[in-house]
Structure formats: structure tokens, C-alpha cells
Amino acid sequence: MLFDKDLLDDVPSAFHPELRRYQAQFAERAGAAGVAQAQNCLSTRPHLRQQLLRVWVGSDFAAQACITNPDMLLEMLQRGDPDRPLEASTLAPELARQLGECSGEQALDQGLRRYRQRTMVHVIWRDLNRLATLEETTGALSALADACIGQAMAFHYRELAQKWGVPTGGESGAVQPMLVLAMGKLGAGELNLSSDVDLIFAYPETGATNGARKNLTNQEFFSRLGKKLIKSLEANTADGFVFRVDMRLRPYGQSGALVFNFDALEDYYQTQGREWERYAMIKARVAAVAGVADGTAVARQLLALLRPFTYRKYIDYSAVEALRSMKALINREVQRKGMGEDVKLGPGGIREIEFIVQAFQLIRGGRDRRLQERRLLVLLPVLEAQGCLPAGAAAGLDSAYRFLRNTEHAVQAYQDRQTQMLPTGELDRRRLAWSLGYGDWAAFTAALDSHRTLVNAEFQAVIADPHDDVESERDRDWIPLWQAQLDRDQALALLGGHYRDSDAGRVFELLEQLRESRHIVTMQAAGRERLDEFVPRLLGALAEQDETAETLARVLPLVEAVARRSAYLVLLMENPGALKRLISLCAASPWIAGQLVKSPALLDELLDPRTLYSPPDKESLRDELRREVLRLSWEDLEGHMEALRYFKAAHALRVAASEVTDVLPLMKVSDYLTYIAEVILEHVLAVAWRQMVDRHGRPGGAQDDDMNFVIVGYGKLGGIELGHGSDLDLVFLHSAEAGRFTDGERQLDNQTFYTRLGQKIIHILTAQTLGGTLYEVDVRLRPSGNSGLLVSSLAGFEKYQGADAWTWEHQALVRARVVAGSRRLAGEFEAVRAAVLCRRREDAELRREVVQMRDRMREHLATRGAAQAQDFNIKHDRGGIVDIEFVVQYAVLAWAYRDAALVRYTDNIRILGCLEEAGLLGTQEVTQLIDAYKAYRSMGHRLALQGQASVLSGSQFNAERETVERVWQRLLESP
Structure with a gap:
């Protein structure tokens, strides 16, 4: 027997009947010699006996494969395959060697299926015994699919080319390859144990084959090639199947052509591509190319063509709307079909983690190329480092994803079925829990619920509508005003109830101007719907500001500027905190408002107050x-x-x-x-x-x-x-x-x-x-x-x-x-x-030249005439910034020969400090000059942010001006 009594005693007794049945079936199929050979291998490698038992408990598919093909099991045991990680890079060369020169389609299909079966058993063995990481398992499965697709397509391309000739480009005359674009989990290299493969077929140029008897158009040639490839992969024969193929992600879905040339693909995605197709395209990867020796360049060309559709150059929060709608559809389907126990689609499942990650990819991937990464586990720490996820969330989601994917694999390993539903039968539940290392179903479900609760909370934080609350009720009060459903008196009464009376009339006029703006009148329906949703929220948020009308006057040019790129409005609606910060900053500074109008992409900076108000070193x-x-x-x-x-x-x-x-x-x-x-x-x-x-x-x-x-x-x-x-x-x-x-x-x-x-x-x-x-x-x-x-x-x-x-x-x-x-x-x-x-200068001559230069500057830049008595230009007038700068520069040129420390710094404040340390200026004088300099510059910054000139009424800064003029007189104009 393969399993002795002591070993069986370590396994729950409920599994014993099935294990004994498997042993009997194996003995009957392998014969006495085969059983003896297996026992010999297992006795020399005892750990493999325990592993085989776990595989046969956890996977009826693997057990039946070993029973049906005992030579496969014996070879694996003799070579010690379970102890060796599956190297993804070795699968394609190994498959190519095993297929050799196939004599025909039947030999090809049989070779593909037998190689798939053997590799699947190897993968399941290592996965159920926790010998492989999740990355090894999904990487090996994806590499297996790539290898099978590549070998099958290469075979059929050669066969069709021999019959019909080689397809060539109508313009270039170059040989035309066919490319298989892998989507979904295969595209990301994250295939599961029973995934189907989502594919799109493409070729570069229109043209025809160069056959001797009859030519086919490239479209006909590659359509035939695609059909043959699908048949080789998914036809269910005596040896099983290779992979189920799903072509529904291609343009126009099942009603579309089976294969598209590059121009047709580009035209479709530019003119008709939908949001869910952008979501799918995130994981797109060229899995195989047939017809050319090196497909690297043409693969890169295809992906470059698709990238602008997938990733917008701006921050695109409209993606969240699409994902939210997709999730709502999934939820309805889950409820309708009673799929709450589905570890992929149910609450807190795998799909929610994917949505969390891909939401940020769609939103920011066009601006940040680091997010144009297909592998989910690689992206999680990147998103946390960028502040998209809160601290610790990446580790929690990573752990949950691994748990859920391992559970998915254990569910699928049992019968090689494409399902993510948890079992309902008592024995199947015990088998699943035991396969995953849990003593009973209750312990497993406790761990599962913990992970799903964490995932769903993070998902709600990212995807859930932030306005499903009382605040949205308040915003609805403003809808009749924005929709022009109120007459002027009613509108002013509503505005007066929320804003200052002095602002009400101006706000009413501003809203009328916006409604009648050419940009708004000519908006498309989808954009107008977003604007109609946004403006009431803006009006509600403005109620917290004192200068309502002025603030609105600064914000509305931004609204008008982004009207045709309404994803920016979605960004603000999805992030109420960002909207509040926008209003606050525009209220504080017309300069900031102007920068946002010129570059609406900067709205992204308002999302995270931690970075907005914490400048880096x-x-x-x-x-x-x-x-x-x-x-x-x-x-x-x-x-x-x-x-x-x-x-x-x-x-x-x-x-x-x-x-x-x-x-x-x-x-x-x-x-x-x-x-x-x-x-x-x-x-x-x-x-x-x-x-x-x-x-x-x-x-x-x-x-x-x-x-x-x-x-x-x-x-x-x-x-x-x-x-x-x-x-x-x-x-x-x-x-x-x-x-x-x-x-x-x-x-x-x-x-x-x-x-x-x-x-x-x-x-x-x-x-x-x-x-x-x-x-x-x-x-x-x-x-x-x-x-x-x-x-x-x-x-x-x-x-x-x-x-x-x-x-x-x-x-x-x-x-x-x-x-x-x-x-x-x-x-x-x-x-x-x-x-x-530090050169020594003649002091009288130096002072004369400095004063002359200052006089020339005043003549051109300082306040003149009657305004001189009323206004003060804080930079150019007497006693202002430039006078302080000239004092400092004169002091350095006059005295640096005595103390070289004066040339150590280049900023005025630290130079003044050096002058004090050297005893060349008194402490009180230096303190007054520094205070005046800081006050002037601080006022200059504030005026700049208010979009105002650096000119104040003459009564301001009188004390500072007198101090600066006194120092000037003493140093530069005294005899």
C-alpha cells in the first residue's frame, strides 16, 4: 500500500474511504510492479509519501491523473519533481522538446494535453503542500498557458502558410505575424488553477498571402489561424483539454471579428472603447507571437498603441464611477445567484482587492508610469508609499489576497473546475479546511471572515460613493437654483438664507454667467450630468466661507476650464476633502486659483493634506x-x-x-x-x-x-x-x-x-x-x-x-x-x-558708485510724483528691500578684506548676522534690519498670492522705513 496505517491515522478518518479507494484503483492500473516501484520511491523519500497523501485528499483531479497515468507519477517520484520549484522560463523550451516535430494536429493536441496534465499535477502538489509561494504557482500556470498558446499557434501558422502562403503587408510587404494579447489573470501572470484564458488576436497590416494556387486576405488567414488555435486549446478529447478560451473581451465582443489589424484596434478603442474595457486593458500583455523570429518589436508596437486608451494623461477619477457601476452589477448578480460564498465575487473577495488596485491605476497610471504594472502584489506597497492607501493597508491586503487566492486554488484543485464557490457539503468543507491547514471549518471561516472584513472596508473607502449621506441631502437644496427653476426673488431668498446678503446678488449673477457660457452650453450629455451634480455640491460647500461671492468668482473659471474634461469634477466629487481645500485655498489666494485654472491637473495635489501641507526637504x-x-x-x-x-x-x-x-x-x-x-x-x-x-x-x-x-x-x-x-x-x-x-x-x-x-x-x-x-x-x-x-x-x-x-x-x-x-x-x-x-577698495569711491547705482534704479522703478507721499513700494522706494540689499552689498565690498567670513553666505540675513559677529554693525541695528527685511518680504509674498502689486499706503511700515533710511544715511551718505 502507498499509505500505511500510521500515516492514515494522521488524517481525519472521514477521508480514509476515499484514500483507500484511490490506492486500490492505482494498484489495479499500475500493477504489482508499478506499486512496488512507487513504494520504493516513497520509502527513500518519506516526505513525498506525506505530500502525496495531502495531494490526494485535496485534489480528486490530481489523484485521478496519477491513477490514469501511473507512469507520470512514478517519473515524478523518481526525479523528485515535487521538491523542485517550477521555473516559468523552462516550461516553453521543455514543451517544445516534447512536441518535437508533430506529425499532425492530433499529435499536437495530445502532446499539449498530456504536458498540461503533468504540469498541473506538479503545480497542485507544490501548492497544496505549501511548497510554493503564490507567485510561483500563478507564474508557472501563466507560463504554461503562454507555452501552450505559443506552440499551438506556431504549429498552425506553419501549416496554414504551407497551404495558403505567408501573409504579407499590403503597404510594407513584410511578413505579417499574429499576436495573442493575453488579458485578465493571464495578462498579469496571475493565472489560477482552473482559469480560462481571455485572449484577443491581432496582426499589424492588411494584405494577403502569397500562395501559389490561391491567396487569402490576411483577415481570412488569421481568422483561420485563430479558430485552429482555439480548437487545439479547448476541445475536450480523451486526454482532456488544455485551457478554456474566452474571446469576449475583443472589440464588439462575440459579434465582432475574431481577429483585428492594428489600425482597426486603434480606431475601435479611440472611438468606441468603454470604461470596462479600459479596466480590462490594464493587464493586457502579448503572450505569444507567431510568424516572425523575434516578436519583441511588434509586441511593443501593439502595447504602445493601446496604452493611450488605457491610461489618461490626466488624473482620471471618472474611472471610479465606472468601477462602482461594474461592482454594482456584480453585486446584483451575486445576490441573484446566491453567490455570497464566492471568494472571488462575494463581499471582501478577490475582485474587490483587484478593484482597489486598478482604480488607482486607471486614475493615476497615465501620470505615474510606476502604476502601469500588471502584478497586483507588486503594486500594493507602491500605492501605500504614494499615500493612495493608508499605512498598513498594503500588508493587510497582501495577506488577504494570498489567503483568498490559496483558498480559490484549493477549491479549484479538487476537481479542476472553474469555480470560486465555497463548498456546502460537510465532507467537502472538512477537506478544504484541512487542505489549507485548519483543524475544522469554523477555524477556517473565522480566518476567512477576518480577511474579507478588512478587504471590504478598504474597498468601501476607495470605491463607495462618498456622498451617500446627509451631506448629499443638503446639496440637493441647491439643485433648483442651479437648474434655473427659481425666479430671481426665490433664488435670492435661498442664497440669503445661507450666504451674506451682500453676496447673494453676485452669486446669482455668477451662476447665470456660467450657465450661459459657451463651454457649458455646448457640453456633451455625460459631462453636463457631472456638472449638474457638482455645482450644487460646490454651492453647499461655499456656505462655510465668509467671502462667498469672491471665492465663487475665483472657482468658477476653473469649473469652466475643466467643463470638457469633467473627470476633474468627478475628482472633486469623489473627494469632498479636496473640494473643501480647493474652496479654502481659492478664498485665501487668487494666485492659487489662477494656477489651478492654468493647470487643472494640479487638483490632484489637493487630495492628500499630508503632502499638500508638508513640503519635502x-x-x-x-x-x-x-x-x-x-x-x-x-x-x-x-x-x-x-x-x-x-x-x-x-x-x-x-x-x-x-x-x-x-x-x-x-x-x-x-x-x-x-x-x-x-x-x-x-x-x-x-x-x-x-x-x-x-x-x-x-x-x-x-x-x-x-x-x-x-x-x-x-x-x-x-x-x-x-x-x-x-x-x-x-x-x-x-x-x-x-x-x-x-x-x-x-x-x-x-x-x-x-x-x-x-x-x-x-x-x-x-x-x-x-x-x-x-x-x-x-x-x-x-x-x-x-x-x-x-x-x-x-x-x-x-x-x-x-x-x-x-x-x-x-x-x-x-x-x-x-x-x-x-x-x-x-x-x-x-x-x-x-x-x-575680499579685495580692498577705496571707501569713498565705493560709496559714491553704490549710491549712484541706487539713484539710477530709483529713477526708473521707485514711486514718483504726488503718489510718492501716499504710497510705498516695499521693494524699490526709500527704506525698502533694495536699500537693505544695497547696504549689505556695500558692507561686504567695504569690509570683507578685514573679515573673509563676510563672503561665506549669499543670503542677506546670514550676511547681516556675520556683520554683527564681526562687530561691524551693532546688534540693535542688525536686528532692526533683519526684522524689516523679513516683514517686507513676507508682505511681498502675501501681495503676490493676492495678485496685487507690491505697493502699500504710505502710512504702513513707517518705523521700518525710518530704520533702513537711518542706516543708509550713516553708512553711505555720511561724510
Whole structure:
């Protein structure tokens, strides 16, 4: 006997009759010699005896396969196959060897079925004995399907080509392959033990075969090929079947053609593709190609063609509506058919986990390529890291998914049936629980319920309608107003009951203007339905604001801007918190409202207050940008430019949001804005460098880790004082040897290379794209200004600063620092800067030149005439920001020869601190100047966010102005 009494005693007695029956049937089929051989193998490997018993208890299919084909079992035992993981990469070559040169369809079909049966037993054995991970099991099953599809299609392609000729493209004349697009679990490499395979057949071009007797159109050829492939896979013969094939996911479903060319596929998905088809296409993968030696390129072409349909470039919350509708249909079907015990479709089942993950893929996958991943378990930690799932949710869903999939496999392993329904019979329930390692059904169901409860809670958080509550009842009060069902008096009465009386009339007029807007009048029905649902919610949320009319006036341009892309309205409806943050921020700042109108994609930033109000440090910014561009090639300049523009806009919004809500103080705001610019400049330089090097080679003496090139930031960038909308003052320097050339085929001399590098950097920064520009760039501070070289050598820069530079250029050098490029050259630049700034100057001449420059600036920029007595320009008028900056610059140029510490920093506040430490300015004076400088800049930021000019009434900041003017008089105008 295969199983002795001691071993059977370890198994519940309820299973003994069936095990004895299996043993008797095996003995009858294998004969005495076969039984002896099996016992010998099992005695030398005792662990296999225990494993075989568990397999025969858990899988009637595996037991019957071993009984029907005892040689298969004996071979597996002799080779010790159960101890070896199934390597997915070995299945296709192994199947190809076993099939060899098939003599005909019958031999092919028999070979496929026998190989499938043997592999399935191997998979079930390892799965039921928990020798394989879920990834091994699903990966091996998917690889088995790929191998069978590939071998069968290759065989039939050859046979048909011999009879009808090879299909060729009508335009290209190239041999036409057929591609099998795997969908669903096969596409994701997550096939289960009894999955059918969802397939779509495609070929590149229309055309015809080149047969000697009669030609077929490519459509006819590939239709015949598809039918033969399906028959080889799913026909049920004496040897069973290979895989059930489901072609219903193809365009037009069962009523559509069996196979489509690429143009027809693209046209269908662009014009008629539905949301559920987008959901299905997430997992699409080319599983096999027949007709060409290497199908990699054509497979990549097909997937690239389908990707724009699957993944929108914008944040697409309309996907949630579609998934919610799909889930509602599934729920109704589950209830109608009594499928509550289905571990896939029931509450908290496998499908809900898939919906959770795929919702975020559809919403964000077009913007974040990391989400264009087919494997669910790989995506879970990514989603949690991005804040899409709460902390700990990924681990909980991972554990639940593994439990549910293992349960699904145990259910299917029993009879190789495509079902996910839990058994109802007592014996079958005991068998399932025991197969999964539980003592009884109650212990198993307790674990199952725990996992399903967790899954359903996460599913409800993602998919459930957030407005199925009292709040939606409140919003319904506003529907008659928006639908123009009230006359003016009734409308004003309703508005007056919720808003200030002074706002009611303006709100009424704004809503009328929106209704009559051309964008709204010409909306399609689906978009108009979303707008009609959104506006009442907006009006309800506005009731919490004081300045209702003004806030609405700032929000409605955004509503009008996204009217034709109503997925953004869905985003706000799906996330009530985001809608409240939108209203709050627009109320606080018209600048923020304007940024959102220009770039509605930024609405995504409002979803998570943790990131919106918690700006990252510089290293985190680098990491985030690195992730954003991870999958972009260096050649994709447009892709990098768009990624950079969104990155900058998103973080500028976070800065502004943090500033208007007082999360960030002034100094941190400037730091953050400066870090954003520096990280962007680092990446822009890297992209420009790579593109130049790929085209021309590296300049003589340069390496990728030392470009012999730096970007120097002046002004606000150099002084770490960037504000909202600041431009960048840049100077480009190199240290390459003259007379040397690049090492590429298209050589350039070093100077020309670096000049073109500088031009490319400016182009990337200033080019107008769909995402706008990155920054306005000013390069007039380079040596000799507009008449000088765009990129100077450090030696030339040093010579110019020493012999030809004006005093105002030395003033500008006070706030100059390297912001990107070679670390070595940055150190050399700093040495040159320090040497220039620490030079001893004649004080009277220095003061005269500084004052003259300041007077010229006032003449052009300061408030003049009668307005001078009434208004104060906080930047340019006497006692303002520029006066403080000139005081600091004068002090450095006048005294740095006495104390080199004055040139250590480039920002005004820390330089003032150094002046105090050196005893060159008094503590009270420094404190007053710093306080005034911070107050001015803080007011300037607030005015910028309010879209106002930096001009105040003359009575404001009188004390600060007097302090600054007093210091100015003492240092620069006293004899």
C-alpha cells in the first residue's frame, strides 16, 4: 500500500474511504510492479509519501491523473519533481522538446494535453503542500498557458502558410505575424488553477498571402489561424483539454471579428472603447507571437498603441464611477445567484482587492508610469508609499489576497473546475479546511471572515460613493437654483438664507454667467450630468466661507476650464476633502486659483493634506523628481520638459498652500522655492548634457561625473530668496581646455559644445509647452552682459571680474553661488568669488558708485510724483528691500578684506548676522534690519498670492522705513 496505517491515522478518518479507494484503483492500473516501484520511491523519500497523501485528499483531479497515468507519477517520484520549484522560463523550451516535430494536429493536441496534465499535477502538489509561494504557482500556470498558446499557434501558422502562403503587408510587404494579447489573470501572470484564458488576436497590416494556387486576405488567414488555435486549446478529447478560451473581451465582443489589424484596434478603442474595457486593458500583455523570429518589436508596437486608451494623461477619477457601476452589477448578480460564498465575487473577495488596485491605476497610471504594472502584489506597497492607501493597508491586503487566492486554488484543485464557490457539503468543507491547514471549518471561516472584513472596508473607502449621506441631502437644496427653476426673488431668498446678503446678488449673477457660457452650453450629455451634480455640491460647500461671492468668482473659471474634461469634477466629487481645500485655498489666494485654472491637473495635489501641507526637504525633492522621470529615456526631451513643469507647478502650489495657511514661515517658503529651482536645474543640466554627449561625444577633458561646467545662480536664486513667480538670474561657466574637441563622430570644439549646452538649458527652461514655461531666465549678469559670451571660461570670468567689472557687478557677486554642475569647478568658482569680494577698495569711491547705482534704479522703478507721499513700494522706494540689499552689498565690498567670513553666505540675513559677529554693525541695528527685511518680504509674498502689486499706503511700515533710511544715511551718505 502507498499509505500505511500510521500515516492514515494522521488524517481525519472521514477521508480514509476515499484514500483507500484511490490506492486500490492505482494498484489495479499500475500493477504489482508499478506499486512496488512507487513504494520504493516513497520509502527513500518519506516526505513525498506525506505530500502525496495531502495531494490526494485535496485534489480528486490530481489523484485521478496519477491513477490514469501511473507512469507520470512514478517519473515524478523518481526525479523528485515535487521538491523542485517550477521555473516559468523552462516550461516553453521543455514543451517544445516534447512536441518535437508533430506529425499532425492530433499529435499536437495530445502532446499539449498530456504536458498540461503533468504540469498541473506538479503545480497542485507544490501548492497544496505549501511548497510554493503564490507567485510561483500563478507564474508557472501563466507560463504554461503562454507555452501552450505559443506552440499551438506556431504549429498552425506553419501549416496554414504551407497551404495558403505567408501573409504579407499590403503597404510594407513584410511578413505579417499574429499576436495573442493575453488579458485578465493571464495578462498579469496571475493565472489560477482552473482559469480560462481571455485572449484577443491581432496582426499589424492588411494584405494577403502569397500562395501559389490561391491567396487569402490576411483577415481570412488569421481568422483561420485563430479558430485552429482555439480548437487545439479547448476541445475536450480523451486526454482532456488544455485551457478554456474566452474571446469576449475583443472589440464588439462575440459579434465582432475574431481577429483585428492594428489600425482597426486603434480606431475601435479611440472611438468606441468603454470604461470596462479600459479596466480590462490594464493587464493586457502579448503572450505569444507567431510568424516572425523575434516578436519583441511588434509586441511593443501593439502595447504602445493601446496604452493611450488605457491610461489618461490626466488624473482620471471618472474611472471610479465606472468601477462602482461594474461592482454594482456584480453585486446584483451575486445576490441573484446566491453567490455570497464566492471568494472571488462575494463581499471582501478577490475582485474587490483587484478593484482597489486598478482604480488607482486607471486614475493615476497615465501620470505615474510606476502604476502601469500588471502584478497586483507588486503594486500594493507602491500605492501605500504614494499615500493612495493608508499605512498598513498594503500588508493587510497582501495577506488577504494570498489567503483568498490559496483558498480559490484549493477549491479549484479538487476537481479542476472553474469555480470560486465555497463548498456546502460537510465532507467537502472538512477537506478544504484541512487542505489549507485548519483543524475544522469554523477555524477556517473565522480566518476567512477576518480577511474579507478588512478587504471590504478598504474597498468601501476607495470605491463607495462618498456622498451617500446627509451631506448629499443638503446639496440637493441647491439643485433648483442651479437648474434655473427659481425666479430671481426665490433664488435670492435661498442664497440669503445661507450666504451674506451682500453676496447673494453676485452669486446669482455668477451662476447665470456660467450657465450661459459657451463651454457649458455646448457640453456633451455625460459631462453636463457631472456638472449638474457638482455645482450644487460646490454651492453647499461655499456656505462655510465668509467671502462667498469672491471665492465663487475665483472657482468658477476653473469649473469652466475643466467643463470638457469633467473627470476633474468627478475628482472633486469623489473627494469632498479636496473640494473643501480647493474652496479654502481659492478664498485665501487668487494666485492659487489662477494656477489651478492654468493647470487643472494640479487638483490632484489637493487630495492628500499630508503632502499638500508638508513640503519635502531638498533630498526628498530630488527623489520625487527621480521617480517622476524614471521611465523616460534621455532622448525624450518633451517628456522630461512636461514632467519638470508639472513637478514645479505642483510644488509651487504646495508652497503657496502652506504659506496661506501659516504652515510655513517666510524663510522656509523661500528655502523651499529655491530648492525646487535647484533640483530642476540639476535635472535640466543632466538632460541637456546627455543629449549633447549622445550627439557629439564628451568635451575634451570632461567626464559624466565632472562636466567641467557649472550653473551659477545670482539674485534671488543665489540669495536663497526666491518668491512666487521669480525668474532665474543665471551665469554659465566652464573650465575646459581650449583647442580640444568632443570625442563623438560629430565633433565640436569645447567652447562651441558648452555654448550649445547653455542654449539647450535655456531652451528647456523657457520653452512654452502645454504645461507652460518652467522659469523666465535672465543671463545679462554674465561677463560683458548681452555682448559677452553665453558661456565663459572660469579663467575668463576671473579676468573680467578683476579688470573690467563694474562695482554693481561686484555687488551682484555677493549673492552668487553655484547651484548645479561640477563640484570641483564649484569650489574653484567660490575661490574666485571670495578673492574678488575680499579685495580692498577705496571707501569713498565705493560709496559714491553704490549710491549712484541706487539713484539710477530709483529713477526708473521707485514711486514718483504726488503718489510718492501716499504710497510705498516695499521693494524699490526709500527704506525698502533694495536699500537693505544695497547696504549689505556695500558692507561686504567695504569690509570683507578685514573679515573673509563676510563672503561665506549669499543670503542677506546670514550676511547681516556675520556683520554683527564681526562687530561691524551693532546688534540693535542688525536686528532692526533683519526684522524689516523679513516683514517686507513676507508682505511681498502675501501681495503676490493676492495678485496685487507690491505697493502699500504710505502710512504702513513707517518705523521700518525710518530704520533702513537711518542706516543708509550713516553708512553711505555720511561724510
